[in-house]
Amino acid sequence: MDLNYTEAQHAFRAEIREWLAVNVPRTPLASFDTKEGFAAHREWERTLAKGNWGMVTWPEVYGGRGCDLIEWLIFEEEYYRAGAPLRVNQNGIFLLGPTLMEYGTEEQKARFIPAMASGDEIWAQGWSEPNAGSDMAAIRCRADRDGDEFVINGQKIWSTRAVYADWVFGLFRTDPASERHRGLSKILVPLNAAGITVRPIAQLNGLPGFAEIFFDDVRVPAFNMLGGEGEGWNIAMATAGFERGLMLRSPARFQQAARRLVDLYRDRGNDILDPSIEDAVLRCYMDAEAYALSTYQTASKLTRGGSIGPEASCNKIFWSEMDILIHETAMKLLGARAEIEPETATEITELGSWLDGFMFAQSGPIYAGTNEIQRNIIAERMLGMPRK
Amino acid sequence: MDFTFSDDQLSFRDALHAMLVGEVTTDRIRSRWDTDSGTDEALLQQIQAFGFGSMLVPESLDGLGLDLVDFVLLAEACGRAALPEPVVESAMVVTPLLVDVLDRGLGNGFVQEVLDGLIAGTTSVAVAHPINPCVNFAHRADWLLLEHGDELHLIHRDSTTLKSHKSVDPSRRLASVTFDPSSDTQIANGEAGAKLWRATLNxxxxxxxxxxxxxxxxxxxxxxxxxxxxxxxxxxxxxxxxxxxxxxxxxxxxxxxxxxxxxxxxxxxxxxxxxxxxxxxxxxxxxxxxxxxxxxxxxxxxxxxxxxxxxxxxxxxxxxxxxxxxxxxxxxxxxxxxxxxxxxxxxxxxxxxxxxxxxxxxxxx
CATH class of the missing domain: 1.20.140.10 (Butyryl-CoA Dehydrogenase, subunit A, domain 3)
Structure with missing residues (x-):
């Protein structure tokens, strides 16, 4: 055990810090769930890509820097410290990217990864269907083989970023006779293909952060299937592992929020009348740090050749419930003014983005597998409690 | 940056765990409850054989020279077994305190002797930090480390007065300790004493x-x-x-x-x-x-x-x-x-x- 950064890691931190100081937009971008905000975030992805900062863990040939996970954590720490824009392509770079690296053919990697890294192709995800939510194995959306193509029919729902994205990856039933986890395949579909209808769904904040996607005889080349036919479930589990596990919610995000919460608490000072708030602020700060330490532990383990086990299911519960506590505490600190949606410059300065974050935090215990499902997984697969 | 334990650290932990699973059964814990001492002397010998006495003593003082990172997994294993004897505190709190005293060139003639006894497993020492109202297993300690303001005193148990208290946990043996501090028993004071007590608390x-x-x-x-x-x-x-x-x-x-x-x-x-x-x-x-x-x-x-x-x-x-x-x-x-x-x-x-x-x-x- 050595909890010191190497000189090379210090140098890496200095390099990204300097680049971000020059390049991060001075005024925050509009939400990527608006048309102009999406375009601005795509532009930011292009800026990142030009500096080779799009996805530092990828090999150089794909626009990355071949960094290890510790360097990725350092990158994330500096990224959140600088207040850089959220990653509009997170479905691509954090979820599909690692899966492509593991299961894609060389041709598929060459086709999809550079365009993902450059921001030219932004990805949506297509797991859920109206009758396949927590029970994802109930997927019915079909992809029938027809020569060198698949013909897709059916519906996906809750597809994050699908309103403005270019591509969607998802699970489709390629064997019509199959049931449950068998006979599913992972297929990548361009959202401008003939036969696709995207119907935006407004989220709690009123913006269309996700959508329904209808597939009506949509034809895609068989080349777009990732991994073997019928292997979709296992590949999806690997993606879900990344999502729940290391990549989707890096600790820096919560450490930065907890740091801002401490600042808010200091600013409110003597105005705080609720004695439970102090305890909550402490808890938020400690939990954010605990999440960071745990992630460093996992990253160290992976760097030494270990693997992520079922304990990764703990991550998602921990960060999603911590995120709620951080934002609930901020709402308490803001008191009755917490309900105001900031519009004027003064309001934005005083109230920050806490209300927006508070609303988004409500979704954390639901997406990427509800926390109830995660608790079942922990009890059965990690602890070994009886299934029947 | 490497936040992992070494294979040696993990296998040492596993070996201790395996021994404790076999030896610290719930029946044997319950049988300790009926005794005055509350300890299993044979088990203490087995723990001593793992090197608990000398583990956190530097090599310069004839110890194994391991540190708290090496030991934390062993403490965890003792907790998992609900081991009643205060061996974790002895190795992780008492011994480093005596080592710190010697390191600073403090102490009296007894400190080295007491530490040697701890290393050999022939002497037992307990520490009474003011944050704790009682000392666990004080009655079976040969020596006690006691606080008087910023002063640190090392006193033989016979020169103290112990008053027993029953713990909610029948495996524990609590006592409150009173003593007469004197210059003969004092081994540190002032800023050095305060620093030793603070490190001890941590x-x-x-x-x-x-x-x-x-x-x-x-x-x-x-x-x-x-x-x-x-x-x-x-x-x-x-x-x-x-x-x-x-x-x-x-x-x-x-x-x-x-x-x-x-x-x-x-x-x-x-x-x-x-x-x-x-x-x-x-x-x-x-x-x-x-x-x-x-x-x-x-x-x-x-x-x-x-x-x-x-x-x-x-x-x-x-x-x-x-x-x-x-x-x-x-x-x-x-x-x-x-x-x-x-x-x-x-x-x-x-x-x-x-x-x-x-x-x-x-x-x-």
């Missing part, structure tokens, strides 16, 4: 936190077994989600306490003067997880969980005791709070391990 809190980690795991182990064996409505009770989630909640907390305790051990080892916030974080988080484990495990066991007969009480009651010794929530939260609100506190994602390293992580005055 090592004590770390020892509790590490054992609480193990105790929490020990409770989970029993709950998994019980929820598999116990059937109602024609099936194991562990099939029910409401029962599963009682343990999943504990498991989630435990996963996120481990790295916090390990970071505290590392900080206390490499930068003891700056370990306060890391140790307080560890103690708060470990106590919280253990108290949840204790609560949920009794619920999971139903009426059995509320009986004297059920072995679960061995772990649960230890959690209740250790959660509050070496500083309760109030003490450690206040230390965290003070640190967090310092104008020069290093907060934010880039400071997880300090400005450049843990040795400068608290502040730069």
């Amino acid at each position: 090592r004590g809190a770390l020892a509790s936190a590490a054992q609480l980690l193990g105790l929490t795991q020990g409770i989970i182990d029993q709950c998994i077994q019980y929820s598999t064996d116990r059937h109602q409505f024609g099936r194991a009770i562990g099939v029910n989600q409401a029962v599963k989630h009682l343990m999943a909640d504990v498991a989630v907390q435990l996963e996120y306490v481990k790295p916090v305790v390990y970071r505290a051990a590392y900080t206390a080892a490499v930068s003891p003067d700056r370990a306060d916030f890391a140790v307080s974080h560890a103690k708060i988080a470990a106590a919280r997880a253990a108290m949840l484990a204790a609560r949920n495990s009794i619920q999971l066991h139903g009426a059995m969980g509320y009986t004297w007969e059920c072995d679960l009480q061995i772990w649960v009651k230890r959690c209740w005791a250790l959660a509050r010794e070496w500083g309760d929530d109030g003490f450690h939260k206040n230390r965290m709070h003070e640190w967090l609100l310092r104008p020069n506190a290093l907060l934010g994602p880039e400071f997880t391990f300090g400005r450049r390293s843990i040795t400068d992580s608290v502040d730069v005055a």
